[in-house]
Amino acid sequence: MYKRILVAIDGSRGARRALDEAVKIASATGATVQALYVVQHPARLVDISTGFAEEQIRQSAEADVATEALDEAKNLFAQAGVSGTTRAADSSGEEVAAVIHRIAAEDEVDLVVLGTRGLSGVKRLLIGSVAESYLRMADRPVMLVREEEPKSA
Secondary structure, three states, rough: OEEEEEEEEEHHHHHHHHHHHHHHHHHHHOOEEEEEEOOOOOOOOOOOOOHHHOOOOOOOOHHHHHHHHHHHHHHHHHOOOOOOOEEEOOOOOOOOHHHHHHHHHHHHOOOEEEEEEOOHHHHHHHHHHHHHHHHHOOOOOOOEOOOOOOOOO
């Protein structure tokens, strides 16, 4: 069964549901969970005379979201009595999915758990999907957890 589970978190509802599922699996199997937050620094053209402070505020806000999400994971591990660690990784211009793939390989995880919004059509095309990108390169089992339960017909 699974011994090492990697769950990507980003502060969203979908990521929280993925974290919950990873903890349930770890609780049932005795696995350890690593919660990973990939910090992105999108390239932006910044006018130094007007935009430097705004860029610092954006970076600070991203760090706050990362800290909050990782703290939430630590608390959940403690509440569930599950062995878990947290990690933040800088994307350094790499795609988020590629960072997840690299860290999953480095840490030899048995399962990667990702949240997804379940978008389709034009919305998926415009917004993109880390989960879909990761699936295209996955070399180990992956569990996708939808942000919300699918609506029944």
